[in-house]
Amino acid sequence: MSDEEQSGWQLTESDPGVFTELLKTLGVPLIVDDLYSLDSDSLANLQPLHALIFLFKWVASGDSESGPGSSSGTYDPDFQGFFAHQVVNNACATLAVLNALGNIPSLPTGPQLGELVSFSTGMDPQTRGLVITSADWLREAHNTLSPPSAISLEGLNLPRKSEDAYHFVVYLPVMGALYELDGLKPHAVRHSAYSEDGEGWLKVAREVIEARINTYPMGSLEFSLLALRDDPLPTLQSKIQEAQQAGNRELEHELLSTLTNENAKRERWAFENSLRKHNHVGLVHALLMVMAKSGKLSEAEAKAKEAMKTRIEQRKARGEDMDEDD
Amino acid sequence: MPASVTNDTLLAFKAGRAFRRDGSNIVEADPAKGAILLTNGDDGLLHFIWKNRETDVSEEDLIIFPTDATFTKVDQSNGRVYVLKFSSSNQRHFFWMQDASSARDDEFANNVNGVLQDPEHPLQWGTSGSSSSSAPPAQASSSTTTSTTPAAATPGFQATPEQLDYLQTLLRAGGATTGAAEAAIPEASLVDILTPANLTPLFTNHPELVPTLFPYLPPDLPMPPSAEVVQRIIHSPQFRAAVASFDQALRTGLLGNLVRQLGLPEEAGLGIAPFLRAVQAKADRENREAGGMDTD
Numbered sequence: 076m077s078d079e080e081q082s083g084w085q086l087t088e089s090d091p092g093v094f095t096e097l098l099k100t101l102g103v104p105l106i107v108d109d110l111y112s113l114d115s116d117s118l119a120n121l122q123p124l125h126a127l128i129f130l131f132k133w134v135a136s137g138d139s140e141s142g143p144g145s146s147s148g149t150y151d152p153d154f155q156g157f158f159a160h161q162v163v164n165n166a167c168a169t170l171a172v173l174n175a176l177g178n179i180p181s182l183p184t185g186p187q188l189g190e191l192v193s194f195s196t197g198m199d200p201q202t203r204g205l206v207i208t209s210a211d212w213l214r215e216a217h218n219t220l221s222p223p224s225a226i227s228l229e230g231l232n233l234p235r236k237s238e239d240a241y242h243f244v245v246y247l248p249v250m251g252a253l254y255e256l257d258g259l260k261p262h263a264v265r266h267s268a269y270s271e272d273g274e275g276w277l278k279v280a281r282e283v284i285e286a287r288i289n290t291y292p293m294g295s296l297e298f299s300l301l302a303l304r305d306d307p308l309p310t311l312q313s314k315i316q317e318a319q320q321a322g323n324r325e326l327e328h329e330l331l332s333t334l335t336n337e338n339a340k341r342e343r344w345a346f347e348n349s350l351r352k353h354n355h356v357g358l359v360h361a362l363l364m365v366m367a368k369s370g371k372l373s374e375a376e377a378k379a380k381e382a383m384k385t386r387i388e389q390r391k392a393r394g395e396d397m398d399e400d401d
Numbered sequence: 402m403p404a405s406v407t408n409d410t411l412l413a414f415k416a417g418r419a420f421r422r423d424g425s426n427i428v429e430a431d432p433a434k435g436a437i438l439l440t441n442g443d444d445g446l447l448h449f450i451w452k453n454r455e456t457d458v459s460e461e462d463l464i465i466f467p468t469d470a471t472f473t474k475v476d477q478s479n480g481r482v483y484v485l486k487f488s489s490s491n492q493r494h495f496f497w498m499q500d501a502s503s504a505r506d507d508e509f510a511n512n513v514n515g516v517l518q519d520p521e522h523p524l525q526w527g528t529s530g531s532s533s534s535s536a537p538p539a540q541a542s543s544s545t546t547t548s549t550t551p552a553a554a555t556p557g558f559q560a561t562p563e564q565l566d567y568l569q570t571l572l573r574a575g576g577a578t579t580g581a582a583e584a585a586i587p588e589a590s591l592v593d594i595l596t597p598a599n600l601t602p603l604f605t606n607h608p609e610l611v612p613t614l615f616p617y618l619p620p621d622l623p624m625p626p627s628a629e630v631v632q633r634i635i636h637s638p639q640f641r642a643a644v645a646s647f648d649q650a651l652r653t654g655l656l657g658n659l660v661r662q663l664g665l666p667e668e669a670g671l672g673i674a675p676f677l678r679a680v681q682a683k684a685d686r687e688n689r690e691a692g693g694m695d696t697d
Contacts, residue, residue: 222643345623350634353619355643360663360680361617362595362635365603365610367684375599376677379589387587 084165084214085221088351089130089241091301092344093220094172100216102185103176104309110300113281115274123305126175126247127280129287131298147266147283148255154263156249157192160204161258169217171243173207174256175303178249187212204258223354246284247303248276253283308337411516412524413438414509418451418461419482419495428482430497435460437496439516447520449485451496461494465517466657469671472513474506481506489654489672588673591648592641600635604628651676 087093094107107128108121118124157177161170176182177192184192191210195203207213245256248269253276255264269279288298311334318327366372416437419430438450442464449470451461469489475482481498498506508526515522604611608628615626624630634640650656656670660679663669669679 222639222646342623345621346633347637347639349619349621349623350637350639352621353639355617355640356647356659357663358614358617358634358640359591359595359644359647360665361614362600363591363677363680364684364687365607365613366594366599367681368610368688369603369607371599371603372594372677372681372684375594376589379593380587382593383587383590 082163082208082214083218084163084169084208085218086165087168087217087221089168089243089299090347092347093351094168094301095344096220096348097169097172097216100185100219101176101188102183103188104183104306105176105303106306107172108302108304110302113284113300115277118274118277118281118302121302121304124277124302125179125305126245126303127284128171128175128301128303129244129246129284129298130171130241130301131244131296132241147286148264150260150262151254151265152262154249154254154265156254156263157195158200158203158256158263159195159207159258160200160261162201162204162208166208166214166217167241167243167258169213170204170207170258171245171256172303174258175245175247178247178254178256200262220348220351223352246280253279255283307333308341311337409441411439411441411520412509412512414505415454415499416451416483416496417499419497421495428495430482434499437513439513441520447516449517451494463494466668466671467520468518468668469675470517472510472517474510483510488674588652589677591651591673592645595635595644597632597635601632604631648673 091107091109098105098107105125110121110127111117157174159170159174159177161167173191176184176188187210191207191213195206198206242257242259247254247256252268253266255266257264266283267279269276274281284300288296311330315327315330315334318324318330363372366375413436415434417431417433417435419428421428434454436452436454438448438452440448440450442448444464447465447467449461449463449465450459452459463485466489470485470487472483472485475484475495481503483496483498485494485496486492498509500506512522512524512526515524611628611631612626614631618626618630618634622630651670651673654671656676657667658670660670660676661667665676665679665683669676
């Protein structure tokens with residue numbers, strides 16, 4: 076896709092901190108966390124859990140874009156829920172989030188998101204996708220966490236590195252069945268119904284996702300899983316107080332530990348997000364000035380030239396294409 | 402487009418071009434009769450022009466920023482060959498002197514170099530004692546339009562193996578797709594300069610310099626600025642990506658405006674090496690003004 080076709084949507088990192096910041100901007104009291112395991116204990120810890128997001132990219136060369144894909148489930152052209160096509164590649168992360176949010180019943184949202192969802196009621200997926208992509212406020216919220224274009228690199232005709240875009244697929248329950256929402260597919264995909272007992276929809280989701288992962292040849296896929304869940308922070312404080320009043324020491328300590336971890340995680344996210352939004356050119360210059368003032372710059376430059384020379388020689392020896400940036 | 406010798410022409414002299422033969426490292430002189438002109442353009446910039454004297458067409462028109470280019474003799478050639486080299490890019494342009502006599506070759510070359518360093522450079526001619534900014538171009542190129550070809554033109558020179566080696570180092574950049582400007586002296590990358598390994602000892606040995614960084618840190622950090630925070634930042638993938646991105650942008654040579662905002666001269670935006678030179682110059686100046694500092 077050319078830059079014009081990306082319509083001003085910038086590529087963002089697919090990081091829980093980035094997603095959670097977007098949710099905050101949308102006025103939604105949910106967070107996104109990394110999911111390291113699909114076992115029942117891990118999932119139970121994250122309840123209330125609303126959707127799973129599966130993100131992946133091909134690493135094996137020679138595979139076509141489509142790949143094996145999901146083997147189970149059927150297209151549901153009459154899906155009554157919220158499903159939008161991915162119209163702009165760079166918007167894929169935000170689009171996946173919206174496909175999830177639009178199907179969570181009684182979700183508190185900010186006014187703009189609420190309007191967008193109700194405005195698109197009854198639209199076909201393609202039109203809905205276009206509506207989402209043309210929402211300026213949404214695009215601005217999305218772009219906040221990509222590097223600022225104080226240096227606009229697009230106009231400089233720099234050689235493009237191979238794109239690292241992930242593909243996103245959302246799994247969540249809608250009206251008693253597990254649905255798979257993939258913005259690149261023509262329709263929502265309906266997997267089986269589930270019973271509310273025990274783990275409910277998560278049991279079916281686990282089976283479907285594990286089956287999907289197993290269809291890819293070993294080592295051909297880089298993927299991760301994210302969980303879209305209620306933000307635990309607001310209620311943690313009151314739960315701790317309840318445990319204190321009930322004299323339940325064990326629970327109190329467990330909850331305090333959870334609170335500490337959660338706060339540490341939020342601080343890390345806030346730190347990383349502030350770096351993402353920041354224009355670092357001034358800092359780069361200031362650091363070089365520190366090196367220059369302490370007389371270390373020319374030595375560093377000389378060493379860097381040697382490192383570059385070695386790198387080039389190694390590449391030549393391996394017969395690699397010199398066009399690839401380091 | 403015809404280029405005439407005008408008042409804005411700083412100097413001009415007869416010269417032909419030489420080109421690398423495709424698929425080899427041999428440089429061969431093109432016999433076309435031409436002239437090199439250095440002019441002050443309407444855009445206020447210095448132009449290095451090669452004009453074909455037979456068609457009166459300017460076939461090369463290069464804009465040159467001060468200190469970016471040099472015009473040097475290719476010593477290892479039989480002919481009177483010179484190369485125009487840029488520090489900001491891999492471009493190489495070869496020329497050979499076409500004036501009947503080689504007596505003034507050095508004179509022309511030295512004046513070209515002087516002007517390339519500084520367009521205000523006062524030209525120095527052997528004949529006239531006092532230098533003036535508009536040297537007599539007419540003297541150089543137009544005394545006769547029919548040059549004495551047999552003596553002046555030695556089209557084509559064959560380089561010996563040693564000469565080829567030297568030319569090869571100059572030309573390898575032209576053949577390579579990216580990376581080193583010259584095979585022997587590749588350009589440094591900011592990514593290899595701003596490494597934690599280089600920076601961490603500096604913070605330890607010069608703690609007084611750390612607060613100078615605070616104004617450039619993100620304004621919305623969830624903790625107050627400190628040396629630990631700076632350490633975290635220089636290790637972070639976001640910062641390292643920003644360094645790589647700036648390095649890439651600087652190599653385009655087009656960041657003249659941006660570097661001025663950093664308090665550096667426009668020439669600092671021509672590439673990595675000019676940028677680093679300008680930073681060092683500014684640091685030295687500030688050190689002097691502050692009454693000197695211990696350097697390690």
